[in-house]
Amino acid sequence: MKKLFSFIACCLLAACSSHQPGEISGSLSGVGSDTLIVHSFVMNLASTERPKLYTDTVPLVNGKFSLNLGNSTDLRYVQIGEFPSSKSNPDGSRPSVSMEVIPLVLLPGKSVTIEGSLHKYKLGGAPFYESLNELNTKMEPIVQKMDSLYSAYREKTQEGASQEEIQKVAAQIEKGQKDIKDTYIRFIKDHADQDVSVYLLTHGALKDDELKELLDLIAEPVRNGVMAPMYQSIKQAYEKQEERRKAQEKIKEGAPAPEFTLKDIHGKDFTLSSLKGKYVILDFWGSWCGWCIKGIPDLKQVYEKYKGQLEIVGIDCNDTEEKWKAAVEKHALPWIHVRNEGNPDVTLLYGIEGFPTKIILDKEGNIVKTVVGEDPEFYKHLDALMKK
Incomplete structure (x- = not known):
């Protein structure tokens, strides 16, 4: 058994030193399990489907591990955490699992090494990861301060401290969050000619105007290089949000409902004005x-109550065609159903941000009421409207 264990350890060590494309390897301390769990998905901008999530478990041998996810030509998002231990405590219970994870992007044709712990680690394998290490070093004192502030806030809340004391700590937390965001923004601006700047656009809780400024600052070679899928994804998300915001300014009570034509569940064109x-x-x-x-x-x-006076148009959102049709059949929904495939994207046209959203139109096609969520007030308002 000892020989087998030594053989496995040697294999892992050999794998860690080879650094094949698509490989994640290294050494982690302080993990309360003999196994890691790795979630990953390929960032494929060309596909409109949700990315397939892959899950792997990786053994830790003397704290060392290695996993090869394949030499993909696409960016791959990866998250590494602790898998529940297969060993029990002396009392028969299972050790608790750490909720800390290591998030990273695996670059096409590259490998990455990780040294440290789930809480504090260094990445290696490409300049991209060295830049992340530089940022983590800058962030460390801020993060430590924030951890202390969060602990202080919890303690004061549990101890029943005065609102003045609690608000004082809350104000410090708010300032710390601003410091974190400002650090990200400065770092992105200073590294706008590096791939890491695109990855960091997804961090720091950026406001729309801040994100727009930074998107414009990213150097052209970076926009069109290995990080192009991520850059385009972030840019498109921003543009959709802007389109949604502008639509919300028009979707008001009394305003005409935007016209659209979509395919119904039978494949025929349906136009709202009909x-x-x-x-x-x-x-x-x-x-x-x-x-x-x-x-x-x-x-x-x-x-059923207002049949002949009222029509319902169910607009499919974020479903596959198969799941949409199956749900209509399963729940025996007798009204009109249309498929929102994005041309036009009616959710953007109407500024939809939550589901369900129900919008009542009058007989002239003007917006009467918009309700987000399943709210009884919607039905009270509809009953009052139909009695007029």
Whole structure:
């Protein structure tokens, strides 16, 4: 058994020294388990589907580990954490699992090494990771201070300290959060000609105007280089948010509802204006949305109650075609259903940010009421409207 253990350890050590493309390896201390769990997904901008999440478990032998995720030509997001231990405590219970994780991006054709602990570590293998180490060094005193402030806030809250004392600590936390964001912004500006700057755009809770400024600062070679998928993804998300914000300025009570034409569940064109002369409910929903499904019985009652006066248009959001059609059939939804595939993206057209969202239109196609979430007030408002 000892020989087998030594053989495995030697294999791991050999693997750690070879640094093949797509490999993550290194040494971690303080892990309360003999196994790591690694979640990863390929960042493929060309696909509109949600990325497939891969999960691997990796043995820790004397604190050392190695895993090869393959030499992908795409960026791969990776998160490394502690897997529940296979060993029990003397009392028969299982050791608690650390919630700390190491997040990183695996560059195409590169390897990365990790040395340290889940809480404090250094990355190696490419200049990209060295830059992250530089940032982590700058962030360390701020993070330590924030940890102390969070602990102080919890203690004062639990001890029943005065609101004045609690608010004083809260103000320090708010200042610390600003320091963190400012540190990220300065670092991105100072490294705008490096790949790491794109990765850091997803950090620091940036406001829209701050994000826009930094997107414009990123050097052209970086935008079009290995980080192009991430840059384009961030840029598109920002542009969609801007489009949604501008739409929300127009989606007001009394304003005309934006026109759209989408394919219905039978593959035929449906145009919103074809329903003029009736009250209309636009129901933005998805089979994945628990509150959407919970509200179906009430929506069915309304549809039956006002049949002939009212039409409902269910707008599929963030579903596959198969799941959408299956949900319509399973719940026997008798109203009009259209598929929102993004051309146009009706959720952006109407500034939708939460699900379900229901919008009531009058007989002339003007917006009467918008309600986000499953709220009884929606039905009270509809009943009052239909009695007019």
